[in-house]
Amino acid sequence: MTKKIEKKADVIVIGAGPAGLTTSIYLGRDKFSNFILTGDVGGQTAVSGEIENFPGYVSIPGLELIQKMKTQAEKWGSEVISTEPVKKVEKVDENTFHVEAEDGHLYEAKAVIITSGKKYRKLGIPGEEELTGKGVSFCATCDGPLFRDKEIALIGGGNSAVKAMVQLATMVKKIHSININPELTGEAVLLDKINSLKNIESHPNSDTMKILGDTLVEGLVIKNKDSENEITLDVAGVFVEIGSVPNTDYLQNVCNLNERGEIEVDKTNMTSQEGLFAAGDVTDVLAKQTIIACGEGAKAAIHTANYLRNKS
Ligand SMILES: Cc1cc2nc3c(=O)[nH]c(=O)nc-3n(C[C@H](O)[C@H](O)[C@H](O)COP(=O)(O)OP(=O)(O)OC[C@H]3O[C@@H](n4cnc5c(N)ncnc54)[C@H](O)[C@@H]3O)c2cc1C
Structure with missing residues (x-):
């Protein structure tokens, strides 16, 4: 039996950190329908504490900066859908991607932008797992x-x-x-x-x-x-606080990853899979910062819009 599609749009964005939210602002202003599937809103920036290197603000709490980005994305028509993590991205034909979350919900779009960022690296020593959240x-x-x-x-x-x-x-x-x-x-x-x-x-x-x-x-x-x-x-x-690893487990055999597990992107933020774009900390971009994630998110949206216009 074919599975029901929960929602369709021109573009699905995976992740609502600064890269994903910026991507959505740009797509919305360019009148491409889009929604964000995400585990949380804000990603690492939401827990960054005070940010002192985001132009325009001498100092701003990361969470406040994120709330401003979310409000701006929603103003341009984006919907942020909190979901179980995405577990599968599949190109089903020349013009269609299917994205499936761990709760089994299925979503469809003409292009996908991955901005799923990074997660904390663990020590792997006795006591760490058992006492997480208990000190x-x-x-x-x-x-x-x-x-x-x-x-x-x-x-x-x-x-x-x-x-x-x-x-x-x-x-x-x-x-x-x-x-x-x-x-x-x-x-x-x-x-x-x-x-x-x-x-x-x-x-x-x-x-x-x-x-x-x-x-x-x-x-x-x-x-x-x-x-x-x-x-x-x-x-x-x-x-x-020993660094982080990219959230790309669900992308094995979907697009090329480098030896650190980061998504390889070209100058237009396209991955090795046509129509699949990526931005921010999840990619092989060398510097990982909020302002860079925003810039890369903007680039990915602009090139995704060009890709979709050339297709139609
Ligand atoms: C402690 C700390 C302090 C920092 N301080 C600064 C600072 O002062 N200045 C600065 O510029 N940068 C700082 N950074 C770095 C900055 O936070 C990151 O570079 C930036 O948040 C990266 O943005 P991103 O959107 O690429 O990814 P992330 O912020 O990692 O967001 C990823 C998003 O993807 C979602 N996601 C992940 N996997 C899935 C999945 N499978 N399905 C659906 N959704 C998924 C997450 O829930 C999240 O919403 C700091 C980082 C940390 C950890």
Whole structure:
């Protein structure tokens, strides 16, 4: 039996982060019908805390920026449909794509733009899975206030970790900064802030071994890579900020992915599959930032519109 199509449009956008919302604004203004299928509204930008590098705003909470983008997309006729994650994208004929969500709902469009971004990378150590949401967190903005006046560990040494540290330092009693490398790396302005903070204890060259606790986090075992000494830190929270992986599991054998699992796109944001476009952090674009996701989303919409006009 053929499955019922829930909804049809010229274009389906997958993901409602800054890339997807910008894409939808551009498509709507160009009078291409579209809707967004998404797990959440805002993606990583919604949990980015204060954003200080989006032109036009000296500083704005990520969530507020996203709400403005969503309002603008809806003004131009977009509908944001919260759904179970998309599990399948299929080109069924020359002019038609089918997109299926995990709840089994099926959607149809003439072109698809993927903006499904990235998700947090996990440590893969004992205690992490069991204690996620019970003291183990992947989001400083969301969970930082739960650890007011407590000691926490923050694992990671790159820009996301540094940004999270600046945020958390104002809330928690003390941060143990666990870095596998000798030095933190990140934007100079953030590193300057870190140097001025008094409640951070650094544990460089350290591996994270085990998170302790039964119903809640009670400690973290780390091991110095030089001395091989293991110590247990008495912390109530463990924040993991060790990078991210693209949300492309559902695109195996649909379009070309690079060795990091990112979607390969050409200058027009087209993937290796004609009519299937992609933008933002999910692609092989080298820099991953909110402003870049917006710019790439705009490009993808413009080229998708050109593609559809040339087809008709
Ligand atoms: C902690 C942190 C701080 C940051 N700080 C800054 C900053 O200060 N300045 C800056 O410019 N950038 C910052 N960034 C980076 C910025 O947030 C990202 O570059 C940007 O959000 C990428 O946008 P995107 O739309 O490509 O993807 P995302 O924001 O990742 O959005 C992806 C969307 O796709 C949806 N999705 C995923 N999989 C599926 C699926 N299978 N089906 C349906 N929907 C799906 C998600 O629910 C989400 O809505 C930060 C990131 C983090 C994590």
